[in-house]
Structures are given as structure tokens and as C-alpha cells.
Amino acid sequence: MNDDVVYPTGPAAVPPDLTRPTAAYKRHAYLAVAGLLVFVTAYFGLAGWFAWTAYRLLSSLARAPDSWILLVVGGSGAAFLAVFMLKAVIPARRAKDEARDLEITAADHPRLFAFLHRLADEAGAPRPHRVFVSPRVNAAVFYELSVANLLLPSKKNLEIGLGLVNVLTLGEIKAVLAHEFGHFAQRTMAVGRWVYTAQQIAGHIVVKRDQLDEALHALSRIDLRVAWIGWILRLIVWSIRSLVDTLFGWVVMAQRALSREMELQADLVAVSLTGSDALVHALHRLEAADDAMDRTLAFTGSEVAAGRAVADVFAIQTRMLEHKRAILDDPTYGQVPPLPADPAAHRVFEEQLGHPPRMWATHPPSELREANAKRVYVSAPLDDRSGWILFDDPDGLRARASAALLAHVDKRLEPVPVEASLAAVDKAFDRRFFDPAYRGVYLGRSAMRAAEDVDAIYGPTAAEDADAAAAALQALYPASLAADLAQVRELTVEKAALEALRKGVLEAPGRVVRFRGQDRKRKELPALIADVERELAAARERVTDHDRRVRTTHLAAARTLGGGWDTYLRGLAALVHYADHAEADLDDAVGHVDNMVAVVTADGRVTEREIDRLVAAGTELYEALQRIYGHAGEVVIGEALAKTLQIESWRADLEDFQLDPPYPSNIGDWLDAAMSWVRAASSRLSRLHDAALEELLRAEAEVGRATQAGTPLGDAPPPPRVPARYHVLVPGRERPRQQRLGWWDRFQLADGFGPAAARTVVAAAIVGGVLWAGRMTGDATLYIYNGLGRPVAVHVGGTRVEVPAHGMRELELDTGTHAILTQTTDGRVIESFEASAGEELGRYVYNVAQASPLVTSTFARTASDAGAPRFTTKRWFRTEADRVHGTLPSQVEGKGDSVSVLASLIDEPPSAAIQGFAAPEIEAMALAHARWEPAASPDLASWMQLVPEERIAPIILARVEDDPDDVLALRMQQDLGGAEVCTRHTARAAERPEDARWQYLAARCAPDGPEQDAALAAMAARFPDAPWSVYSLAVLDEHAARWDDAANHYQRAIALLPEMRENLAMRLARTRRASAADDDAVIADLAPYAPVITAVLALERATPPPEPWMTPWWHLGFGRVAQADRAGDASNLHLQVLLAASDGAPAELVNRVLALSPTSLDPFDALLGYALAVRTGRDGEPYLARTSELGPYAERARAFLVGLGGHQDVASLARLEAALGPLPIEVRARLLATAAVLVGEDCPPAWRQLARRALFRTERPYLAPT
DSSP: OOHHHHSOOOOSOOOTTTTSOOHHHHHHHHHHHHHHHHHHHHHHHHHHHHHHHHHHHHTTTTTOGGGHHHHHHHHHHHHHHHHHHHGGGSOOOOOOOOTTOEEEOTTTOHHHHHHHHHHHHHHTOOOOSOEEEESSSOEEEEOOOOHHHHHSOOOOEEEEEHHHHTTSBHHHHHHHHHHHHHHHHOTTHHHHHHHHHHHHHHHHHHTOOOHHHHHHHHHHHSOHHHHHHHHHHHHHHHHHHHHHHHHHHHHHHHHHHHHHHHHHHHHHHHHHHHOHHHHHHHHHHHHHHHHHHHHHHHHHHHHHHTTOEESOHHHHHHHHHHHHHHHHTOTTTTSOOOOOSOTTTOOSSOOOSOBOOGGGOSSOOHHHHHHHHTTTOOOOOOOOSBGGGGSSSHHHHHHHHHHHHTTTOSSOOOEEOHHHHHHHHHHHHOOGGGOGGGTTTTSSSOSSTTOSSGGGGOOOOOOOSHHHHHHHHHTSSOHHHHHHHHHHHHHHHHHHHHHHHHHTSSBOGGGOEEETTEEEOGGGHHHHHHHHHHHHHHHHHHHHHHHHHHHHHHHHHHHHHOTTHHHHHHHHHHHHHHHHHHHHHHHHHHHHHHHHHHHHTTTSOOOHHHHHHHHHHHHHHHHHHHHHHHTGGGOBOHHHHHHHHTOSOHHHHSOOOOOOOOOTTTHHHHHHHHHHHHHHHHHHHHHHHHHHHHHHHHHHHHHHHHHHHTOOOOOOOOOOBOOSSOOOOOTTOOOOOOOSOOHHHHHHHTOSHHHHHHHHHHHHHHHHHHHHHHHHTTSEEEEEEOOSSSOEEEEETTEEEEEOTTOEEEEEEOSEEEEEEEEETTSOEEEEEEEEEOSTTOEEEEEGGGOSOEEEEEEESSHHHHOOOEEEOOSEEEOOOSEEEEEOOSOOOOSSSEEEEEEEOTTSOHHHHTTTOOHHHHHHHHHHHHHHSOTTOTTHHHHHHTSOHHHHHHHHHHHHHHOTTOHHHHHHHHHHHTHHHHHHHHHHHHHOTTOHHHHHHHHHTSOTTHHHHHHHHHHHHHSTTSHHHHHHHHHHHHHTTOHHHHHHHHHHHHHHOGGGHHHHHHHHHHHHHHHSSSSOOOOGGGTTTOTHHHHHHHHHSSSOOSSGGGHHHHHHHTTOHHHHHHHSOTTOHHHHHHHHHSTTOOHHHHHHHHTSOGGGSOHHHHHHHHHHHHHTTOOOHHHHGGGGGGGGGHHHHHHHHHHHHTOOSHHHHHHHHHHHOSOOHHHHHHHHHHHHHHHGGGSOHHHHHHHHHHSOTTTSOOOOOO
């Protein structure tokens, strides 16, 4: 045969730019390549990072032997993860070509290869490297996966599906192959190769479980001390898999978008060579061809099971199409409609309501492909010759391809003649319910499923005699029934599409819902669905009503005939009803189990709770099977059906039921075993249903003929019997299915935007944390403590770290020497030096300016393991603490007997923060705070008071230079500088008459006494809300013993002057107590500002105090002098003096204190020494001389004490108190306490009361209440 004769004629005219790639095609090509590059870069970058980290950590073992556990665990884990990722890159052994695919050559089929080569040349594509044929309904281009094909232009192979050749015309085959050659010409096919390779890697990582996973599971199940490594690695592996899955999903989406554009562009290549219609017609035939081939393969399998091999599957495919046309009574099924007068506007494919989301689709929907092919309509002759003429030996090729289908069969089967196979197909379709006369009412639907029982199959009997019955029979199966059935099918499809659109399962073309010719909005979908449901219910009711009329009419006719035909028909109907519902119940139970299996295995792991759910579903399946097998003896099918089914009886056909119920321990094996029982029961029920329906229709036909002819029929066979009661499953009562996975499973599978985003975030956080930890592991760690009340900028080498006030920051740094520069945020240098971090994995501490009081405390299970806390203010040191915290936690959880914690005490007020530190360390902290604390920094005054007097002057000068309005520094400058400083300050105040701060400073420069008090009061009156005004009023009220007013002003001052909060809190506590109606004034709220108040309150409780050092003071407070003496330390002279001065103190204790040198006591204790000396008749002058150390109050204090020695009566004591004049409350209370010791019972009760309330228990002797 001449090649020109075989090759169909192409279009006469083709637009020159028809096949030019579109902008969308190019855009998607760029996006696909970019996405692939990102994936490859990220994947190999992460794998390389793990490998580098493993090398870095394991090679550090020699340099950091003390950290060998961390290095070995971290390095081995990184090595494992590197191997885990890189193993997927190793190509697996390439699978051989499918056994059913046959390679053909030009030597065997020269006509075909001449056709292919000419077509490839016209398409501008390379000729195929190899050509294969297969039985599939398909044509495809493919290539061999190899390194060479990934890097170099690949040699493409062509697959020609003979199932396609069998149904298409020659012109349509040319269009399909031209489409494939369009792919041959596309350079973007390389993207598909690369994506395919990447997909193998991603699939290997995400899906495959191998020995590495088994090793992780084994590691996770051993001793807890090691299992945690497996847990962490499994979490990291899960995160890597999740990220690879997500990232590659984006790559696949980009590639799929490109693939759709490639399909459209390849279609245009086909259009340019064959015209628009040939390609569209080929697409139109595919659905019917696929269905026929599926039925052919099912038939071939049944024949193989019977020991027969099909010689020509393509003849069977053709016969399947013929039978489908006959059944549907549609001669055009699988055929293309004739071309109309205007073929350009004609559309073969109807626009659908919706399509699955296109993001994962590789091919556009057919209607879009048709629109693309006819966007510029290209006319060409249609060649209707058979495609088999392309092959030189078509019969031999069909036989070889058919034999290749059976290559997997274990035993060798001889093919039977084609005529025998066709006869078997014809026999399978020789069923009454396939007869077009029944209008398709028994095709793809059940006439009995909607009936609750057999009685519901029938309606009311109308025909009472033979004539009426004959007339009723004539009206059955009208032409309108076919229309009703078509409407049911159309409305069912319509409803499903609308519901899918509402749920987001489908997307409307162009995002516009076009329903019955009108554009509708998404919010209208519920109403549209309701309308369609009503129409569908009405159409179904018409069909169901006809079902009842058919059964009722034939039953009435049978009654007129007699002979038991009515009983026989009813028995057959009952048997169909039983088989239909039993099979439906079994299928529903299987579907329920399948749904549950899909749900519980969705995330790859099955929990105990999920196993219980699966067992419950399996139990329902077991019960369904048990019902079927248990009822077998009650089902009598009769002789005719037994002969049709070629069985002795229904009971004999069903073997004994020997399946055990499911349990959690056997559920996996049970499901496999149960499915074999399901298949056996389901196939038998299906055969029984079909045979019983066939016999019912046959018997109804005989009854109808006899009734209409008026002839007797004879006696009917014995009727079949079914169980009196059996399970019925009507539509709508199916077992519930879980339509949506639980949130956790959706998270694991990234099912939906929310779960996908959440999984991506979590996995990215975990992998990011691993990368960060791996980067940090092996380096030294620096903890920067900033004890100052201002943020600082610390420069470590080239890294700048801003540390907040009283904050701590962690920094990873390389080992070696580093230049440290610390500045205020406005650039003033606090300090600079060089520091060494010499040990890899070492942990170093930088204490900025030595300002932070640092303590290493041990939290232990037992007191013996705790040990004493270790205090330090070192600027730079290496810590061995187990943990490093910003502030000291109240408790620490950890393994082992103890955990050491390094923390800062800077959040404590200075008086508490310095406890435990040596004097040089306290001085170092005080110097740093005094110099660098902001003017309004809390506790600035307390820190400055801790600086030795000889070192405070330069600090004050520096502070004033930094801030000329720093009142606290200026006050101290006045106290140190005297008149010269006051002269300057007074002059400055004159320049700033409206500045309350400078007016306060000027008032302080007034002479001590009434003149200064008046100046401060006047200043406060001018600026009543200024902080230092409030403070001045508080001091004036305190000195004047106006306790309520003083307390109110001090309360305000604490908020206004945070730099003095500890001093102000103590004054507020004393004035509150002085003004209280009893000894229990509330001061607990002041403890955060002055921690000594916490101790004060502890000493005043009836329960023993928490700290051992408090015990003697606690006893003293309750007047237990002897116990306090025994619990105390004899070297604590302050305690000894207070004990001796207490009410009820023994003479021995008094003598012991008076034996001490007065110069060894502090000034206030010397006052009590004076009282004891005078009271016992000894010389008090050496003690009295110490009053000179009381500053501006010395003279009045001396006069008061001397006057006490000569007091005569209450009036004289009152005059002495009045002579004291204005005094701080503490000085006043100490003098009154001294008076109580000296005067004894003659002391005014108010004096004793003020001493008891204004002085705390560590400041006064025990004074019994009066």
C-alpha cells in the first residue's frame, strides 16, 4: 500500500502563528523551572548542612573532650539526617518495561513508521527513538530515566495504545499522534523529566519507610536514657518529610500548570496538521473506549479464572461497544455527531457545572480543549478509514498484544477462538433486563431498594378481570419512562455537581456558576440544590410508582390466570428484594470499613482508640456476613434458578461460615480474611439477584402474553422462599461515613489550607530550630548580664547586642579572643576590654560594669546536696552552672539529685541584693550603679549610699556632667561641697525660678533648722505636685511628728521618686505604724520596695521564722531574752546590747554588755549603753560622748539624755520631749527607746508605744506593752 494513500490529507490553510507558545505557556514554564530550582537548592542545601554539621561536631571531639556526649549525640544525629536525605538521591533499580508493552520496529511495520516519520517531520519534532504498543486506550511520549537524559536532550519514545487504534478513525489517530509529536517538540519536556526525578526523591523521603525508620523505632523503644534521641530524630524526620512534601507540592502545582499549557499547545500542533475536528472527535470517543476496555479486561479476567484465554481483546472491546449501544438504545454512543453547517461554532462537549480544582490536574477539561482547538477554526477533510491499516500485520499484532495481557498468569492457557469469546460476551448480555423494551429501568438502578418489605413493592390492585389486566399490561413501560429515567440521571448529576461546588470539591469554570443557561452566585447554591432535590424527588417518585405498577399489574394478571402464578411472582419478587438488600447491606458494611481504614491510617499511624473504632466497624461487617450465611438455609431458590446458577441449592452454594469475630489483636489479619468472605458472598448475591430478576421478568412476560392472548398457562413452579425477617437497607439509611478527617489527621496530611499552613509552620519551626541548634552547637555561649537600670549596647567583635535594663541576653560566639565594647544607647562608653572565650562549647558570662549581683545556687532534693550559694560580681568568667537564668527561679525541675543555676539578684532592692557579697564586691557594684544609673532609676539613692565617701565625689561630678539636672547627685554634691556648692546652686535656681528641682535645691541650702524648714515649705507651696516638693512635705511632717500627713506624702513620693524608693518605703512603714491605732499597721505592700520589711513581718509572726539567723530576733521580739541569748551569736554586739536593754534582762547580761568598750558600739547602741550605765549607777559619759556622731541632732540628743537622769515628774519629761524639736522618726524613736530603758516604769506609755512601733524588732530592745 502506498504511504500517501495511508497518510490522511491535512488542512489546506493554517495560520502561521497558530502553534506559537502563548504568554501563559512561557510564564508557567518560568515558574516551573524556578520552583524546581528552589526545591533542589533547598533540598541539597539542607542535606549538605547536615553533613557539614556532622563533620564539624565529630571532628571537635579532640578539642572539647568534656563535651563528648553533646558532640557525639549531635554529630551522629546530623550524620543520620544527612544519610536519610541523601539516600533518596541514589537511583533505585529501574523497573523493566511493562510486560504488556511490546516494542515494534520499522522492519515489522514499515507503513506505520513511514506514517510516524512523516508526521514528526511535519510537526517539526524529532522522530521517536523507540515505539511501543500496548492494549491501553492511550498514546503517550515517554523517556528512559537516566543521568544522561537528565543532563542532555533526551531520546523520546512513543507509546501507541491499540485500544485507541481500535476505536478511532485514521484521521483521529493522526490527530492524537500529532498531539504527542507536539510534546516531542516542546523543550519544556525537560522540566517534566526533572520534576519526575525530583518526585522520585520526594516520594522516597515522604512515603517510603526503610531500615533507617526501623532503626529509629528501635532506638525509641529502648532505655529511656537513650530513647529520647530516637524521639527527637523521629520528630526531625517528620518535619523534614513535611517540608519536602509541602515544598515539592508547590513544585508539582507549578509543573501541573505548565503541563496543562503544554497540552493546549500540543493540541494546536495537532490542529495545524489534522484540523480542529479530528482532535475533538478523538477526545469525544475516549470515554466510551475506556469504558469498553475496562469491561473487556474484566471479561478477560473472568475467562482466565475459568481456564480460557481471550485471543483478541480488541474484538471484545468492539463487541462491548456494540452491546452498550443496544442496551442504551443509542446508536450514536461512542460515535461522533455529524458536522453541522457551521462547524466552527459547533461544540461536541457541553460546558460542565464544575470541574475538580485545576491546581493538581495535568490536562485541561475537554470543553476547554475543544474551545482551544476551535479558537481559530482550521478545516480539514475527515478520514474515516480504520487505524489498523497503519499496521502491516494487524491480526498478528492484536494476538501478540492480547497474549501480553496474560503474561502475569502463572499457568499457560491456550487461547480459545475469537468466535467463542464473542459468543460468551453475547451470552453475558443476553439478559431480559438489557432489553430496550424495558426503557433501561433495570440498568444501573434497583427497582426494589426503596421498598421496606415485599408488600411495599406492590401498590393497590386495580385490575379485577382478565380484560382489565390485559389493558393495564399494555400501558406498562411507556416511552415516557425513558424520559423520566434520563431526567433522574441528569438531575442526580446536577445535584452532585451543585453540592460539590458548594463544598469546594469542584470549581466553576471561570469561577462563574452557569446553571441552565443563567449565571448564578455562589450564595444561591443552597436554594438551587433545594430546587433540584424537589425535581429529583418528583422524577424518582414517577419511576418508583411505575415499578409498583409493573409488579402490581403482573400480580393481578397472574391471579386471573390461576395456577399459583401470583404466588410464584411474589416469591421471585421477594427473592430479588432479599438479594438486593443483603448485597446492599454487605456493600455498605464494606464501605463503612473501608472508610474507617482510610480515616485511621490517614496519618500513617494507628492509635489504640482508632483500632477500637476499626474493630467496631469490622464487627458490623462480621454481623452482615453472619446474617447472609446464617439465612442460607432459609433461602429456597427453586429448580429453575438452581439450574440457571448451576448450583444445587443456595445453602450448598454458600459454604459454612467459619470467620471469627474481629478483635484488636487480630484486626489486620481479620480484614484480609474477611474480604475473601465478602467477595464470595457478594458475587453469589449479585448472581442470585440477576438470575432472580431475569426469572421474574421472564415469568411476568409469560403471564402478560397469556393474559393478553387469553390462553391458559398451566401451573407455576413452586415459589422461592426467603427468611421471614431479614435486614433491609433502604436508601438514606446507610451507615454513617466520616467525610472529614479529624484536625490532627488533617494536620499530619496537610489536608486543607489551615492544617497545611499549620503543619508547614510547625515543621519549619522544628527544622529551623535544628539548624539554629546545630549552628550554635560547638561554639561558645556568652551570657550578658546588664545589672544597670538602663539598656546598653554591647559590641562583641562585629556583633552588636542590645541588652535591656536588668536584662540578660545570650550570644553564640566563636572561640578565641574578642574585643568587648559596652556603651549607653546614646554612645557613651561604659567600658572596653578584651576577653577570651577559649573553650569550644564553653559558657561564658559578661557582667556589664560588674553591676549585677550574680549568684550560683544549687537546687537539690536534699539539703545536704544543696551547698552554699556562690556570689560573684566578676566582669568576665566561665560558668559551670547547669542552667543560666536572668533571675533566680523559685524552683527548678531537673534530673539527678541537684541542679545548679546561675542568676542575677538585680531585681532585689540593694539592701537585699548585696547580702552574701564581700565588701570589695559591694563597692564594685555600688560604683557602677552610682555612675551609670539614670536619674530616675529605682534605688539609685540606696546604691549611692553604699559608695565609700572618699570615692563618691568623682562619680557625682561625672553624673552632673552627664545630666546637670540630676537632683540626687546635686543633693550629694551639696552635702559634700558645702557653701561653695550652695552658692552655685542658689545662683542657678535664681536663673530658673520656675524649675521646681532647682528651687528645691536652693531651699536645701538655707541654714539648718526653722529657716530651712520654712524655705522647703514655701517651695512646696509653690510647686505642690513636684516630686521633691512632695518629698519635702513628707520630711517636714515626719520631723514634726505629723504621722498621718507624713505617711500620705511618703506614699505619693514613692511613685514620684523611684530612685529613692527603698529609703522612702522604710520611712513610710515607720510613719504608718506611728499613726496606727495599734501595733498591726499594714506594711506588707511595701516589701517589694524594701525587702527588710519581709523580714520584719516574719519576726512578728507567732510561728518560727524561716531563716536561722532570725531566730534570736524572733525570741527577742516576744520577750524571751534567755532563749534569744542562747540562739544568738556573742560576737553580734548589736544583739547583745538590745538583749541587755530589754525588759527583764538578767544582771549578768547587763554586766556583760557594760564590760564592752563604748567605742566598739555604733552610735545608737551607745545610747542604750548610756541608759544601762546610768540605771546601774555607772559612769555614762563615755557612752554619751558618742552622741556627737548624730550630726545635726547631736546637741539635742545629748540634752535629752542628760535631762532624763534628773527627771522629777511627767511634766518634766514632757518638757524634755518638747525640747527635742523636729527630728526624723527613727532618731526620735531611738531616743525614746533609750528613755524607756533609763526611766523604766516612769516612762510615758506614748514613748514606749512610739519606740515599739517606729522601730523594728532588730532595732530595739524588748519593751513590754503597758
